[in-house]
Amino acid sequence: MESLANLESFVRSAESGSFSAAARQLGLTPAAVSRNVGQLEQRLGVRLFHRSTRRLELTEAGERFLSSVDGPLRALRASMADIGPQGDAGGGVLKVSMARAFGLAHVLPLLPEFRAQWPRLQPQWHFEDRAVDLVAEGLDVAIGPGLELGSGVVTRTLAPAHLVAVVAPAYMAGRAAPNLPSRLAALDGIVLRPPAGGRVRHWSMRQADGSAQQALLSETLVFDDPTAVREACLLGLGVALLPLADVLLPLRRGALVRLLPQWWADAGTIAVAHAADAPQGGKARAFVDFLVERFTAESLARRLDASAP
Template sequence: MESFASIECFVRSAELGSFAEAARRLGLSAAAVSKNVARLETSVGMRLFQRSTRHLALTEAGQQFLDEVGGSLATIQNAVANLASAQGRPSGTLRVSVGPGFGRLYLVPLLGEFLTRYPDIRPDWHFDNRQVDLIAQGFDAALGGGFELPQGVVARKLGPAHRVLVASPGYAAAHPLDHPAQLRDCHGIVIRSPQSGRVRSWPLTHRNQSTAALELRPDIAMSDSDAACLAAAQGLGVALVSMPFASAYIASGHVVRVLPDWYVDNGNLSIYYAAQRLLPGKTRAFVDYVVEQFETQKLAEKFNAA
């Protein structure tokens, strides 16, 4: 029977399309990964990859083998990891992706207590506004809103993903607004998507669930909600920002809501993780802890613009 290490090297190389990428994921050299795969091919008596200097592709036999062993490998790995968890000791490296601003404000402050509860978990957190491929990139979890839900990934709702219009108290007093159509007469501070570089346009939703077009001029464009709040606090215009960022500025009085009966509904803020029957103990501990903290701190209510 071929070694578990050789099968793991094969699966990771197939998922990532590269011996070098698989080596980085596994903490091995590319030569060691290639050697393990070659040993597996010798053992099964057939070629699993077509190799070239720039490309690594599965053969028909390799694809069949991956389909048969890929899920089993994850199950075995999780079972091994959960042996410690069964004794109350979730352990291992916890790879999490989260937006920089949200992570600094709401996730990093939870780290101390989390590590006190689970000292054998090693956080490896990546701060990026782009949506990651949890499975292909080897993340255990991700936090965000408005993500597409790919196959094999589930989402657990944490709270609403709402955006609101804010301005400095002075700017709001100088530009009183009664209807969204009046926004076209204001200086607009908009958010540019880090992924596409485009300024997205969403409809505004009223508390009574009626809708209206959002006509905010893109006089200033930024890719960060916290920076947009800072710009609005300086009296530079009306900004459309996410509630997790706006709430602190509103509470401090640096900005006020403009058209407070209106908001943008972006769906839900969620925590994402792989849909597995046997979820690793470290991932389960993290998901449950984040959900618990959102409930304890009433963050869902805080982020609700309606």
């Protein structure tokens, strides 16, 4: 009978494309993962990977073996988690990735209540503005827009991802408020360029009657971090199109005002995702259920709907 460690090392390496990434997920060294896979290959008498300095690639035999063991191994993980000491989310590490501004404003404040319910869980939370691969990166839960959803991942919608035009009140002193998205171009614009490069994205805004219009902000200030865009906006440096989720609190306290209150841009949804084989009552499922329940109780989806009155 092949050891579970060897099979886990193989499957994680195949999913992530490297021994190093698999090692991070399993809490081992890359050398240990490589040794486990080597022992498995020796036992089977075939090569499972084409190895290179850049990435692992499955051989034909490796692809066949992965398809035969992946499902049973997922089921075994779920069964072990369900019956073990963490099956009731009693303890362990909870690895969560979430969009930075959204997580700080809407998820982190829920941590005291969650910790009171699950005191033995250790949160390891990553606040990062990038698309993550839940399975390949060994995460329990991912939250935000733009999730890379592969097979075996379940998502639940938390709220719409609507962008709104916001500005500091001081900036608008002595200026006429625009009445159409196209007229935002007359103001100083603060825009986001993706960290990996590429063009600034300009959005089409729409309103409840279905009409739409391009919002071509001037590129007065260009940043590669959405939190920096918001902070520059708070400093009164110009107008920005930002997720309502990221500016809800500054809007409520009057640090920002919303221009064109009948218009918004639709960027999809804010979702929470976990692996499909997370056991009922396990740590990932417990956190997701808690999060959805709190968002429902606080009507956050309605408050983040820019089309709502």
